[in-house]
Amino acid sequence: MGDYSSIRIGIVGLGTIGRIHAERISEADAKLAGADLDQAARNSFEEEFDAPVYSDHQALLEAGVDAVIVGVPNRFHEEITINALESGVNVLVEKPLAHSVESAERIAAVAREADAFCVVGFTMRHSALTQRTVALRDEGRFGSISHVSVDYLRRGGVPGEGDGWFTDPDLAGGGVLMDLGVHIIDLALHLLDYPDVTEVTGQARSEFGSYAVDDSATALLRCASGQTVSIETSWHGTCSASNECRVRGTEAGATFDVVNEDVTVIDTDPDEEFETIAVEPNDMHLAEDREFVEAVAGESDVPGGTIEEALTVQRVIDAIYTSSERGAAVELHDEYNSSV
Template sequence: MSEASTGTGTGIGIGVGIVGLGGMGQLHASNMRQEGADIVAGVDLVKEQRERFGTEFGAETYDSHEAMLDDESVDVDVVVVTTPNKFHEPIAVAALEAGRHVLVEKPLGHTLESAERIAAAAERAEGICMVGFHNRHAASAAMFDAYKSQGRFGRLTHVEANYVRRRGVPGPGSWFTNPDLAGGGALLDIGVHAIDLALYMLDFPDVIEVSGTARTTFGTQKEYADPDGFGNNWNATVETYEVDDSVSAFIRCADGRTITLEAGWATNRDPSQEFHVRGSNAGAQFEIGDSNLELLEAGTAGCDHYADTQLTGDTSVTGHYEQDRVFLETVVAGDEPTTNTVDEALTVQQVIDAIYRSSETGRAVRLEDTHKATRTLD
């Protein structure tokens, strides 16, 4: 491993290389430097991005991940992948085969087959691989986990998962709206977070069957109102896309547990990131990634009554930072990951694939059929 960092952290002797130096790459680099890692390398096709990153972090920069991995003068122990979805596979597989540890942003791949190849490479690799589902690490989720471990909720039965924007289609001509680069639209961009968090709260039960509808509504309209300028005042008469902008789905899991999903970049409804978790003894509600949690209970003491408890979490506990801290902690300890695992990410990808297949066929899709439909790996 590389020498200890001289930054704001304590110095943990890990050299980090970031592939994809946009906002997410910058965030990971800042988090990991604060935790004591040494940001030694950055990769991006855009020269200005490389120059800015190199100046801020004192890192060597490259225009390809191959050049970074081949440079023996720079000690890269960890590779963080924050590129468009299509490039997750070649970068993650190359890094794993080169003996590096990998943190790859969600989704695992742009297609199920690509995700499976990453999973196969991770299985063979000496290094660990984790996937960037940061909302599990937010304060709301941490408090939920603690009360769940105490048995407060009883048996969890259902999760209502929402990640819906009123107007929030990514920018014109961006890779987010390019099906070749992204693999999908709102479902792969933000719906993936909601699916992962819902399954995580149910302890990743076996998924039996999925039914869903993916819609492309707003990208084909001649006029698209964008009052907040989310997509840089995107004009649909100039820029169109062939990806979904909203999705509704029902996910049936083992032992009668279920998930309903609403995800959308653009919808004619109030935006919502609300999660509602139902259990036999109590329920919970919160906003995805938030610091607060509300417990919903009822009792008979004195008289029949509702008992709602507002929990105010530590706002300094952010999902992105805690995720990066846990990843580095796992690397330092040399342990197998216990959260954000590739197997969990692969399950999420299978659900996404099943939603798209259900939408195409107009029928429910059983997960065992999805497994059979995927290509055989080499």
């Protein structure tokens, strides 16, 4: 990496995810600044990182930064991201892009015309395991990939134990699909090199809490190329914790967990032994933030998690909720024919 001591990155939202990013940005040797409405959060951030803090994102932008990382509740992504982009400031906005597909569309429209770039924090694509699997795909190891299946299942793990903003539909826009589902939808489509999604069938459920959002969901995506994606996600449920991804191709398949140490490759011959490829796990957030800083510095192309990919994920989530309500499949190109 180069010298990034002159690059100033503002963290908007100084809670858990904001501090995770701040720690990694510090490791990349870029300068930090922070903004939060909460005085205690500002004081703690200023003391820990020896960085200037501001009472809101507008004050941070006026003070001058090269980029911002947006880590606030989903409902507020739109205002902060658009304000930054219109000020010529690059943005990494935490997943999902927004709390609703309409809000995501408005962000995307501004991003397309902005002089700055905007990416979304789909952390799992930065896993060393994911990157090794993508390399195998690009080498042709799998042949033609027909299906990707991803689980992100917790036996118990509702953010804030059901009392935080993650379970507030007005702030989050949904439940586990907005929290964990976004990661695995992006991961699956990333492994398929983002084909057009044409049809979505899904069921969202709220079974184990008093909150008005989903705590588990199941979905099947059909792509224009005939490829398919299946996802399972839960905050809480009668299931074993899992974060497994399975790739099936015409020449071989693969299984991996984004935080484990190897990729298992399975050939078409049932008598052939599985191949285990050792991969050293990495810090996904550090990889993500280093890539972002390099792009802000102009040393690399705009990183993955582009605005159009994030918009696709948002539309898929919206379609899963719609399919769940209707009890029927949703055709994406019909559903969003005004914007595709």
